Amino acid sequence: MQEPVSFFTGFNPNDLWFLGEAALKTLWISILSITIGSVMGCVFGWVLHESKSVAGIILAPILDVFRSVPLLIQLVLFYNFAPMVGLDLNPFLSGVVILTFYTASLVTNVARGGIESVETSMRRASRSLGLTYWQDLFHVVLPIGGRTVFPAWIGVVLGVMKDSALVSVLGYVELLKASQILITRTQEPLLILSIAGAFYFALSYPISLYASKFEKRWAK
Amino acid sequence: MKKIITALLSIAALNSVTVTADTLDDVADRGTLRCGVVLDFPPIGYRDANNEPAGFDVDYCHDLAKSLEVDVKIMPLTWSERLPVIATGRADVVFGGTSDSLARARTVGFSIPYAIYYSQGVVNSKSNITSIDDIRGKRVAAALGTLPEQEWLKIAAKWGEENLYQSYQSENEVFLAVAQGKADIGLTTNTAIKPITQQYANLEAGPRMPWVADYTSIVGKRQDVTWLNYLNLFVTHQVRSGRYQELWDKYVGSDAPDLRIPGVMY
Amino acid sequence: MFDYNFHWRPVLKSFPDLIQAGFVTLEIASLAMLLGIVIGLCLALMRINMKGPLKWFAVTWIEIARNTPALFQLFFFGFGLGAFGINLSPFTIILTGLSFNCAGYLAENFRGGFQAIPVMQINSARCLGMNSWQAYTRIVIPQVLRIVYYPITNQMVWAVLMSSLGMLVGFKELSGETQFFASKTFRVFEYFAVAAVIYYVIVKIVLGASRLLAMRLFRY
Numbered sequence: 001m002q003e004p005v006s007f008f009t010g011f012n013p014n015d016l017w018f019l020g021e022a023a024l025k026t027l028w029i030s031i032l033s034i035t036i037g038s039v040m041g042c043v044f045g046w047v048l049h050e051s052k053s054v055a056g057i058i059l060a061p062i063l064d065v066f067r068s069v070p071l072l073i074q075l076v077l078f079y080n081f082a083p084m085v086g087l088d089l090n091p092f093l094s095g096v097v098i099l100t101f102y103t104a105s106l107v108t109n110v111a112r113g114g115i116e117s118v119e120t121s122m123r124r125a126s127r128s129l130g131l132t133y134w135q136d137l138f139h140v141v142l143p144i145g146g147r148t149v150f151p152a153w154i155g156v157v158l159g160v161m162k163d164s165a166l167v168s169v170l171g172y173v174e175l176l177k178a179s180q181i182l183i184t185r186t187q188e189p190l191l192i193l194s195i196a197g198a199f200y201f202a203l204s205y206p207i208s209l210y211a212s213k214f215e216k217r218w219a220k
Numbered sequence: 221m222k223k224i225i226t227a228l229l230s231i232a233a234l235n236s237v238t239v240t241a242d243t244l245d246d247v248a249d250r251g252t253l254r255c256g257v258v259l260d261f262p263p264i265g266y267r268d269a270n271n272e273p274a275g276f277d278v279d280y281c282h283d284l285a286k287s288l289e290v291d292v293k294i295m296p297l298t299w300s301e302r303l304p305v306i307a308t309g310r311a312d313v314v315f316g317g318t319s320d321s322l323a324r325a326r327t328v329g330f331s332i333p334y335a336i337y338y339s340q341g342v343v344n345s346k347s348n349i350t351s352i353d354d355i356r357g358k359r360v361a362a363a364l365g366t367l368p369e370q371e372w373l374k375i376a377a378k379w380g381e382e383n384l385y386q387s388y389q390s391e392n393e394v395f396l397a398v399a400q401g402k403a404d405i406g407l408t409t410n411t412a413i414k415p416i417t418q419q420y421a422n423l424e425a426g427p428r429m430p431w432v433a434d435y436t437s438i439v440g441k442r443q444d445v446t447w448l449n450y451l452n453l454f455v456t457h458q459v460r461s462g463r464y465q466e467l468w469d470k471y472v473g474s475d476a477p478d479l480r481i482p483g484v485m486y
Numbered sequence: 487m488f489d490y491n492f493h494w495r496p497v498l499k500s501f502p503d504l505i506q507a508g509f510v511t512l513e514i515a516s517l518a519m520l521l522g523i524v525i526g527l528c529l530a531l532m533r534i535n536m537k538g539p540l541k542w543f544a545v546t547w548i549e550i551a552r553n554t555p556a557l558f559q560l561f562f563f564g565f566g567l568g569a570f571g572i573n574l575s576p577f578t579i580i581l582t583g584l585s586f587n588c589a590g591y592l593a594e595n596f597r598g599g600f601q602a603i604p605v606m607q608i609n610s611a612r613c614l615g616m617n618s619w620q621a622y623t624r625i626v627i628p629q630v631l632r633i634v635y636y637p638i639t640n641q642m643v644w645a646v647l648m649s650s651l652g653m654l655v656g657f658k659e660l661s662g663e664t665q666f667f668a669s670k671t672f673r674v675f676e677y678f679a680v681a682a683v684i685y686y687v688i689v690k691i692v693l694g695a696s697r698l699l700a701m702r703l704f705r706y
Contacts, residue, residue, distance in 0.1 A: 080304060
């Protein structure tokens with residue numbers, strides 16, 4: 001007989017580190033999908049604004065699907081679909097792919113709103129001053145429209161960061177999954193959930209505070 | 221965009237060529253065995269103090285990989301994910317106390333049994349449940365997609381008590397639910413009873429469930445008979461070499477059950 | 487190139503059950519929204535008009551609801567409260583969780599709405615002989631409702647999508663029912679694909695109904 005194995009062990013300081021690491025993973029998956037998704041969203045928003053007939057008919061309904069089906073269902077579907085076509089994606093990559101498209105579908109609306117918030121007269125004026133189309137887009141529309149929709153974009157960012165918790169369903173060990181694992185092992189749900197909640201709050205609250213300060217400053 | 225799509229498609233096409241080849245070759249080519257286990261099933265699968273996978277099934281994964289001379293990638297699964305990962309080809313093999321029911325065998329392939337369990341209840345000490353009949357009118361919990369769930373729902377349907385049944389995502393949520401008083405009895409496996417009742421002061425071993433013993437098999441792709449043959453051979457080798465008894469002793473701590481089924485030729 | 491055989495027959499067989507579960511989803515989302523609107527209104531008024539503990543209560547509620555994932559909040563109402571011996575049924579867990587979350591988001595929308603109404607109007611109403619209750623219910627709230635109508639619609643869609651988390655706390659709305667069937671038949675992809683379609687239809691119905699209602703409510 002070997003020495004007895006213990007199947008449950010109490011909460012120890014190491015686990016705090018485990019949760020911290022998981023919080024970094026939450027941050028990492030969010031940053032990755034928000035960055036790519038935002039760039040895609042800006043491009044899509046621009047496409048939808050510029051060519052309302054052709055691209056709109058194809059692109060808009062596709063993006064609409066990502067906004068009208070629960071993220072949880074999207075994740076489960078994609079995770080199960082990818083291997084059928086031979087793509088061997090781990091939970092992290094599957095999560096990134098879906099979160100990216102999800103972000104893009106949300107940012108598209110924001111970006112489009114931003115472009116449309118810049119008055120036509122202003123754009124005409126800039127073109128009359130000799131700016132090319134792209135110069136106008138990057139030096140006039142981006143700074144002015146971007147400022148208007150910045151708070152809305154921050155809203156999307158915070159939303160996606162919290163929604164990244166759903167990737168836990170695929171088994172990716174981010175903050176929420178890590179806390180579940182610890183609950184399983186230590187059987188102390190209240191303590192661990194409180195710590196995980198504090199981590200999320202610490203990730204999200206500063207950004208939302210900054211956004212509301214920014215909004216107030218620009219409202220003046 | 222078009223280029224990306226064609227590139228993706230060609231990758232997919234390339235992969236699917238290798239997918240249709242058999243798993244044995246696949247694993248050897250890849251150099252890793254993707255092995256699914258359920259980690260909320262102490263002592264068969266759990267996480268140790270360093271949050272690393274451990275347990276009887278996890279060691280079996282390592283043994284199988286060693287026999288194939290490849291690395292192993294442990295994939296933690298929930299109960300209800302065990303068969304889909306095989307059907308969609310995300311894992312090569314699943315250990316995880318999977319009962320070899322005929323319904324499941326229509327979707328995935330099974331090896332010969334590698335471990336035998338029976339279903340047993342774990343009860344809240346306040347619930348006064350000592351026999352099956354005591355469960356009438358009590359709240360029952362089990363993990364989603366497990367054999368106890370399916371068997372219990374048959375009994376519950378007979379009693380007209382399906383509304384008292386509640387499923388959870390994991391076995392540990394079941395234990396937590398019984399300990400917190402959300403349910404009166406949780407249905408689990410005999411091997412889990414000892415560690416669970418040691419962990420919780422207010423949980424006790426409950427009655428053994430009236431259905432037959434739970435013959436659990438290794439799961440592989442249904443179409444891949446050579447792979448299933450290999451898994452069968454692996455099971456017999458584990459027993460022959462004494463490794464089966466050794467691991468059972470380490471994690472469960474008693475004589476390992478006889479894997480033969482009396483009166484049947486395997 | 488597919489190495490997967492689709493089986494749609496079991497899904498079709500349980501299709502009526504899934505539709506019924508769709509109604510449960512709609513029901514839970516509507517209930518949560520009703521509670522959310524009432525509580526959100528109270529929280530917004532507390533945050534604007536009160537001082538001391540009541541204000542801080544409202545601020546804490548709003549910030550926690552907005553800065554932690556909805557799934558985390560559900561876990562908290564489930565096993566977190568269970569540690570105190572408070573055991574809610576899965577239905578109550580999802581209803582409390584959704585209402586808690588919606589109330590937090592709606593409160594901020596309402597706050598924005600209230601702040602958009604000039605104080606002057608309340609003063610004028612009081613001059614005309616209305617008491618403060620009348621001024622609020624007849625002058626301010628109708629205008630606020632108009633301002634927040636669109637955000638409320640959005641939140642309703644959000645509530646429908648978020649109710650899918652019921653699956654993870656053992657409640658059988660559309661996602662939970664889907665997962666239950668999928669776990670019995672192992673046809674995960676097929677079931678969730680059908681669920682996705684049903685969600686899409688529900689969301690479109692909600693949006694359409696909201697548009698009709700808007701036409702009726704804001705005629706002048």
